[in-house]
Amino acid sequence: MSAPAPPAPPGEWQRLDPRMLLVHPVREVVRFLPPLVGLFLAGAASGGQPWQFLGIVVPVVLGLFRYLTTSFRIAAGRVELKRGLLSRHVLSTPLDRVRTVDLTASPIHRVLGLTTLRIGTGTGASGDDDDLDLDGLPVARAQELRADLLRTARAEVVAGPDGVPDDPDAPPAPERPVVELDLAWLRYAPLTTSGLVVTAGILGLGGQVLGNVDLWDEVDPTSWHVGLPGWTAVLLGLVVLAVLVVAVSVVGYLVTNWGFALTRSRGSWHLRRGLVTTRETSLDEERVAGVTVGEPLGLRLAGGGRLTAIVTGLGSASGSSTLVPPAPLAVVQRVGGAVLASTAPVTVALTGHGPAATRRRYTRAVGTAVVLAAAVASVPLLLGAPWWAVAPVLVLPLAALPLAADRARGLGHALSDGHVVARSGTLARRRDHLEVDHVIGWNLRATWFQRRVGLTSLVATTAGGPQSVTVLDVPEPLAVALADATLPHVVRQFLAPASQDPPPEGVGEGRGTARLPG
Missing domain, CATH: 2.30.29 (PH-domain like)
Structure with a gap:
């Protein structure tokens, strides 16, 4: 041609x-x-x-x-x-x-x-x-x-430093690899939900195809004699399903992330990946407002995580924001530090939100489990089933206790090296690191239940990613002090005169306790 x-x-x-x-x-x-x-x-x-x-x-x-x-x-x-x-x-x-x-x-x-x-x-x-x-x-x-x-x-x-725009015709600096795919990361592939979802879709599609060709009409289940007890056949089926999920997860991980490499050149981050369909993404460095470390429960138990960029004007659902696929948490933190130009935000110890926030985690988790257990158990009891038939449902409130404890441990925030850090969640824990310069406003939102225990949700408005970063269930003095420390020219005009009390721990030195009027 x-x-x-x-x-x-x-x-x-x-x-x-x-x-x-x-x-x-x-x-x-x-x-x-x-x-x-x-x-x-x-x-x-x-x-x-x-x-x-x-x-x-x-x-x-x-x-x-x-x-x-x-x-x-x-x-x-x-x-x-x-x-x-x-x-x-x-x-x-x-x-x-x-x-x-x-x-x-x-x-x-x-x-x-x-x-x-x-x-x-x-x-x-x-x-x-x-x-x-x-x-x-x-x-x-x-x-x-x-x-x-x-x-x-x-x-x-x-x-530039003299107020003159950078020379657009200057040759770009050579790309520096920050991280590349390590095949050892494949062990994290089955720990995400993508493999289970794809497997369920495959099985569902296969069932529809077999149903449309009337294959099930010629199958007589009474003729199945495998010589195994029922519980053994069930366990064998679960093992086969687990193997299928693992295989689909690993193949999907390789197809999506083959050749993965994150490099940096003059003013841009470049991401390359893909086996069948290749994809190269370039992010303008000035548009990167921060990073998010995602730690779903499965990855977190195995010491892994994933990294996405908070990019101004780009939704969080966009695949263009993915910086590191499921990988060891140490790798994710190292790359996050490189993107933020500082390792302090990704490693800093977070300030807890106190006993009121902890009680709220237990109340919501255990209370929801009790209501669910009661709803599930009431139906068979009303139909005349014996009480022991619904006894397993009563385990739900007990199972909610470790979930609530983990949610309480994961709750926290910090202000470190020019970045607001917020962490929350347990099944899908995330830790957001947002550059202070990209915070364009603060919202304090509190329900009636939060107000009665002195808590609020502090929401940082930004143009990046999901358009906001939320610090959940933070005590009001800490929330106001954090907002004042990041946007004093905006927040301070709404504050009452600062008291002589020492600043709340974890917010910063040299600032009194800020209070909203009334």
Whole structure:
């Protein structure tokens, strides 16, 4: 195949690579596959009519039009994408809103030497029609465009020490690997819920397929004689299910994270991973507001965790924010320290929230378990079942005790080296590290139950990730003092005169106990 045409001059509309003419028709045929199958079955039932083959022409023509009607340009400080024939759709965003740039290559893209460049702008768009994707660029061109987008966006908002913007034409520093995939991390793959969810989906789909082909109608369960007691067969089935979940988890981990590497170059973090479909993500360093260490119960018991970035304008559900997949906690903390440019926030001891918050953890966990146990036990008792039949349900309140204790131990916060640190949860524990400069406001929220014991939930408003970081059930004096320590020019105007009491432990020195008026 001939070499791709050189890029158009800056500011002019450009087409995607012509090799996408081999991709778009195939995609459209796959999208139309169900009606095409029905059309072929109808044609076969009619004796093989020629018109059944005309159905393929429609998606192929749509694929050709998709290429011919798609173009993009970068001009006047904006990225613009134009597509559509009858309904023209133009997407446009300023360069200074570029948060992330992803390069994703499916198997067919990799064979053709192409990739998809996806621009993350934080606009909150959720549909495919609103995604700013340049689907079908040569790899070298996409890498060059990615560097230009990030460099231009950074030049719009970043100034050097003398107040002069960084030189966008300066050569980037060589990438430094921060962390790479270690196959020993595979031991953490079965400890997440992804393998169980995928396995359940596979079994559910398999059951539907077998039901649709009427295979179960020809199976006689009374003819099954395996020579094993019932409980042994159940245990064997559980073992087979566990092996299947482990296998699916490990395979999924490898497919998703093969070749994983996190590197850092001038002003950007670059993440590369993927076996079948490769993905390269670039995060503008100035947009990274902090990191979150996730420790689901299974990973935490095995000494593991995962790391995601809090990126301004990018939702927490976006896969672009993942920095480290399930890995040893020491690796996660080391990378977190590198991203924050300080290890203090990820290792600092947290300030507890006192006995009132601890009692609240026990009340909520045990109280919920008691109500659930009563609801479950009442039905068989009302139907005349003996009391011993519901005795196992009474274990629920006892099982809630260690859960409440773990939730109480995990609750805490700190202000360390310019970062607000907040930790909470047990089954899905998370520890957020948010840079103070990215806190744009504080909210104190308290229910009636919290107010009567002097607790509140302190919510830091930010433009990054889920748009907020919450410090749960913190005593009111600590909450107000923490808000005052981070945003004194905003908070202090609402405070009563500071008392002469010493500052609350864990907030900082040189500040009195702040109180809200009234």
